[in-house]
Amino acid sequence: MAYMAGQSGGYGMLRFTKRDLYNYVHSQKLAQINDGDTAAMISYLEGKANADMMMVARYTKTVDDRLGSLFWADGQMMVDYKLFGDVLAFDATYQSNKYKKPLVVFFGTNHHKLTMIFGFALLEKEEVRTYRWVLLNLLDVMDNKTPSVVVTDGDKAMRAAIAKVLPSSRHRLCAWHLEKNCVAGERT
Incomplete structure (x- = not known):
């Protein structure tokens, strides 16, 4: 709790919570990041x-x-991940935003076959190290619950990161990519 001089010369109380203090300290750290859009995103x-209060965001x-x-x-x-994260699917949109950063969506389905979003990531690059970083953060945030199956498009960097971070999970290709590979095989 802080005290502040009032207009009449008296003192009043200015109340703040731990969350207010955290937000202030974090905003000061953000002042060191020079990119205005980045600051706006972090502020959002x-x-x-x-x-x-359970919301988590991590960045490099x-x-x-x-x-x-x-x-x-x-x-x-x-x-949702705690309940339905036994099968984790993720894919990256290939730099379709103005920053040319891959957007990764982590998702699965519930018992009604509805899509459940488990998290999002903007990656610096599509490299093993960035996929490894995001998978480690996903696991940490999700109380280290490891999915039984991971479904992706088969990207080599994704495969390598999954093998390192989720060695006990089975990696599978999504049905769309399996069909695409079959059709491409028929043409050759």
Whole structure:
């Protein structure tokens, strides 16, 4: 609790919570990141964290002090993963945003065959080290629950990261890519 001088010369109380203090310290750290869009994104995620105390966002910075990779998941995503994360699917949109960063969506299905989103990531690059970083953060946020099966498009960097981070999980190709590979095989 802090005290502040009032207009009449008296003192009043200014109340703040641990969360307020955390937000202030974190905003000071963000001031060191020079990219305005990055600061806006982190600020947006902080606002979400104020509404959802389970919300988690983690990021890396590049050597030139720009956003490297960013992972985030909210409380509902964590609950859904706990219940339905035995099969984890993820895919990257191939740099279709203005920053040319791959957007990764982690998802699965529930018992009603509805898609459940478990988390998102913007990656610096599609490399083994970035996929490894995001998978380690996903596991950490999800209380180290390891999926039994991981379904991807078969990207080589994804495969290598899955083998390192999730060695007990079975890696499978998604049906669309299996069909695409079969059709391509028929043409040759």
